[in-house]
Structures are given as C-alpha cells and as structure tokens.
Amino acid sequence: MSGSVGDIMVPTLEQRFKANMPRHKGLVWDAVLMRLTASPAKLATLAEMERTGGEPDVVVLDNALCFVDCSSESPTGRRSLCYDRTALDARKENKPGGAALEMAALMGVELLTEDQYRTLQELGEFDRKTSSWIATPASIRNLGGALFCDRRYDTVFTYHNGADSYYAARGFRARLAL
Secondary structure (H helix, E strand, O other), X not given: OOOHHHHHHHHHHHXXXXXXXXXXXXXXXXXXXXXXXXXXXXXXXXXXXXXXXXXXXXXXXXXXXEEEEOOOOOOHHHOOOEOOHHHHHXXXXXXXXXXXXXXXXXXXXXXXXXXXXXXXXXXXXXXOOOEEEOOOOHHHHOOOEEEEEEEEOOXXXXXXXXXXXXXXXXXXXXXXXX
C-alpha cells in the first residue's frame, strides 16, 4: 500500500485489529489487508470514519466482512444530526449542522440496521452514554419518524423519534463492506 492515507491507516487498523481479536474470531490480518489492497479507495473512507471518531474495526455482519465504528460511544464527529435531508430541510428553527444519511453517503458508508447494531453489541458494550441513528424502514420514515439505539442497563434498546430531532449525544455508527 502506497500513499499517505494507506501509510497512516493501515498501521492504525492493524493495531486495532490485533488489540480486539474477540471482535473477529477466526480472521487473520493478512486476509483483511489483502482485501484492502484490492480496494485502496476504501482507505479514504476508513480515514474519514477514523477522523470523525468512529475507530473502525473488522467485524462480520450479515455473513459479510465489514469495517464498523467500534468507538465506545457514538462517533464525536457525527453527532447533533437530523436523520436525513428531508428532516433537516423541514426544520424551521435551530437547524443542526447536517443529516446522518447525507453524511454517511458522502463518506461512502451505510448506517447500521437494527440487526447489525445488535450484532455489534454482542462484540462489546457500545453507546452506554450516547445513542446512534440506525437505518429506518420506509414505513416509519414516511410517517416522519426515525429509529435509534443505545445500550442501557446491560440491554440494547431501539427507540423512535421524529426524524428532524437531534441531540448532542446522538450520532450514527456506520459500516463499510469489504
């Protein structure tokens, strides 16, 4: 891997991979590195996940190898966001700086689904003080709502809110399929 992004990200990702082996039992770093080498553009996306506080690490979600935000709390650089652009545009006052789905698309990642979020929580304890927007079914979003999750009382909860809501402690966790 050549280039400044690769020179910076690969050692960071390798160190995190080796320090958190329970997240990816049975996987070896060389296999992950081979996939990254085959898709060097993904390093820029991983760098953005890292820059915004996500601490991406390798996990298996839906039988697919992915990098997922594994920061203990919702990534700091992706908080205080409405759910999507429609919700942001609908706010008349006190607009936040952006929207989760829009930011995810710009980064080249996807929000976790509820099932993926719950799988991640089996690998560690995340969002004990924060919460994270998750991919919301169209049937809920069409009615103005959006879903988010957190972990409290050693339990993962799924909640709803208006898609135009935003809170300093709510961001989003993302995944990047390899």
